[in-house]
Amino acid sequence: MAILKVLHFPDPRLRNKATIVKEIGPDIKEIAENMLDTMYAENGIGLAATQVNIQQRIVVIDISEEKNEPLILINPEITKLEGSESMREGCLSVPDYYDIVERAENIEFCYKTLDNELVTVNADGLLAVCVQHEIDHLDGKLFIDYLSLLKRQRLKKKIDKQEKQQQTVL
Ligand code: ZN
Numbered sequence: 001m002a003i004l005k006v007l008h009f010p011d012p013r014l015r016n017k018a019t020i021v022k023e024i025g026p027d028i029k030e031i032a033e034n035m036l037d038t039m040y041a042e043n044g045i046g047l048a049a050t051q052v053n054i055q056q057r058i059v060v061i062d063i064s065e066e067k068n069e070p071l072i073l074i075n076p077e078i079t080k081l082e083g084s085e086s087m088r089e090g091c092l093s094v095p096d097y098y099d100i101v102e103r104a105e106n107i108e109f110c111y112k113t114l115d116n117e118l119v120t121v122n123a124d125g126l127l128a129v130c131v132q133h134e135i136d137h138l139d140g141k142l143f144i145d146y147l148s149l150l151k152r153q154r155l156k157k158k159i160d161k162q163e164k165q166q167q168t169v170l
Contacts, residue, residue: 003037044092059076060073076135091143
């Protein structure tokens with residue numbers, strides 16, 4: 001078990017594009033386990049490899065109340081998008097910031113399991129939002145990219161201020 005360091009916006013490494021996992025070997029299993037440990041430790045419901053500075057297409061999700069239904073998605077891909085829905089989102093890489101994002105309401109997505117099986121799933125609600133949010137991470141995209149320029153500028157100012165305050169504490 002290992003807790004990985006989660007990158008925070010505006011770290012440029014969050015803009016990296018993850019590459020396809022070619023072979024699901026023990027190294028990928030270990031990364032997925034560590035990502036789950038990290039997600040649970042940080043109280044998140046989803047984590048993409050990009051957020052822990054690993055450039056491979058791996059996502060972990062657990063939207064259950066009891067936090068006992070982990071989903072590990074290798075090479076996840078959205079195959080259908082339908083409707084639209086607005087939900088308040090947050091992100092482990094953008095701490096203490098939440099905002100409404102519009103996304104597709106119903107999706108179909110496929111992924112490979114750690115046993116190399118191809119699975120196709122239809123999802124709506126929180127799972128659909130979460131999968132779209134996490135796959136965006138693998139493509140170097142953050143939920144705040146969907147916000148207006150004004151909101152993003154305000155957020156940037158807030159973060160710059162926090163960073164300055166942290167420096168003064170030293
Ligand atoms: Zn996120």
